[in-house]
Amino acid sequence: MKIREIATLLGADVLCGESQLDEEVQSACGSDMMSDVLAFVKDQGVLVTGLVNPQVIRTAMMMDMHCVVFVRSKRPTPEMLELAKEHHIAVLASCSRMYEACGKLYASGLGNEACANG
Amino acid sequence: MAEALRFHYEVDGDNFTSAGAASVEVKRKLRQLGFDAELIRRVSIAMYEGEINMVVHARGGSADVYVDKDCVTIILADRGPGIPDIDLAMQEGYSTAPDNIRALGFGAGMGLPNMKRYTDEMKIETVLKQGTTVTMKVYINHTKQTEKGTSEEGK
Numbered sequence: 544m545k546i547r548e549i550a551t552l553l554g555a556d557v558l559c560g561e562s563q564l565d566e567e568v569q570s571a572c573g574s575d576m577m578s579d580v581l582a583f584v585k586d587q588g589v590l591v592t593g594l595v596n597p598q599v600i601r602t603a604m605m606m607d608m609h610c611v612v613f614v615r616s617k618r619p620t621p622e623m624l625e626l627a628k629e630h631h632i633a634v635l636a637s638c639s640r641m642y643e644a645c646g647k648l649y650a651s652g653l654g655n656e657a658c659a660n661g
Numbered sequence: 662m663a664e665a666l667r668f669h670y671e672v673d674g675d676n677f678t679s680a681g682a683a684s685v686e687v688k689r690k691l692r693q694l695g696f697d698a699e700l701i702r703r704v705s706i707a708m709y710e711g712e713i714n715m716v717v718h719a720r721g722g723s724a725d726v727y728v729d730k731d732c733v734t735i736i737l738a739d740r741g742p743g744i745p746d747i748d749l750a751m752q753e754g755y756s757t758a759p760d761n762i763r764a765l766g767f768g769a770g771m772g773l774p775n776m777k778r779y780t781d782e783m784k785i786e787t788v789l790k791q792g793t794t795v796t797m798k799v800y801i802n803h804t805k806q807t808e809k810g811t812s813e814e815g816k
C-alpha cells in the first residue's frame with residue numbers, strides 16, 4: 544500500500560513527507576508503548592499511535608519506519624515534525640481512533656506480519 | 662579500519678525530550694560508514710533503549726561507542742541508584758517506571774530484554790547507590806541469528 548492510500552483511507556492530513564506519498568509500505572503496527580514497538584516489530588513500515596512526544600519519531604527512526612500516523616486528532620509539535628523531516632519519515636494525522644484506524648488499514652490489506660501487539 | 666573509531670556522548674538526565682539523540686547520531690555515523698541496515702538497526706535500538714533507561718532511571722550518564730574490525734561496542738555508564746536485582750530487571754514486563762513515564766510511552770519492562778536480544782553480548786555491572794554500567798557488543802561479521810527467534814517470541 545502506498546502512504547498516499549493510507550492518508551486517504553484514514554482521512555488524514557499529511558503534515559510532512561509529501562514527496563514520500565508514493566512510497567510502498569508492507570505492514571503496520573499500532574501501539575502507544577514505544578518499548579513494545581521496539582521489542583516486537585520487524586520491518587513494519589508504519590507506526591500508528593496516539594502518543595505524542597519526540598520519542599515516537601525517534602522510535603520510528605530506530606526501526607527504519609517510513610511513516611507515523613497520529614490518531615485521535617493528536618498533533619505533533621513543530622520540533623517533532625522537524626525531526627521527522629530530517630529522517631524522511633512521513634507524518635499523518637487522523638481523527639480516527641486507534642482501533643478504527645488499525646481496522647481500516649488491516650481490512651484494506653496492510654498486514655501486521657511479525658507485530659505482536661498490533 | 663585499522664584503529665577503532667570512538668564516539669562519546671553525554672546523556673542529559675533532566676531532558677526526556679532529547680533522550681535518544683546520541684543513538685540517532687550513532688545510527689547516522691554507522692550509515693556513513695556503510696554498515697548493513699540490520700546491524701545498524703540492532704546497534705541503534707539497543708543503544709536507544711539503554712539511553713532511555715539512563716534518562717528515566719538514573720538521571721543521565723555517558724555513552725561511548727567503539728567501532729572496530731569485528732564488532733561495535735556500546736558502553737553506557739551512569740551514576741544512578743543501581744539495579745538491586747539484575748535477574749528480575751531482565752525479566753520481560755518488570756518495570757519500576759512511574760506513571761508519568763508510562764504516559765510517555767515507556768515502562769513496559771521490555772528495554773533490557775530488548776537490549777539482550779538485539780546484541781551478541783551484554784554485561785551489566787551495578788553497585789547500589791553508585792551506578793550502573795551496561796556494556797553491549799554487536800559482532801560485525803558473524804551476526805547472531807536472533808531475528809527469527811525474535812518474531813516467534815513476540816507472539
Ligand SMILES: Nc1ncnc2c1ncn2[C@@H]1O[C@H](COP(=O)(O)OP(=O)(O)OP(=O)(O)O)[C@@H](O)[C@H]1O
Binds near residue numbers: 719741742744755772
Ligand atoms: N540504568 C539503570 N539504572 C537503574 N535502574 C535501571 C537502569 N536500567 C534499568 N533499570 C531498572 O530495571 C528495570 C527494567 O528495565 P527495562 O529497560 O527492561 O524496563 P523499563 O525501562 O522499566 O521499561 P521499558 O524499557 O519497556 O520502557 C527498570 O524499570 C528499572 O527498575
Ligand SMILES: [Mg+2]
Binds near residue numbers: 578713
Ligand atoms: Mg527501559
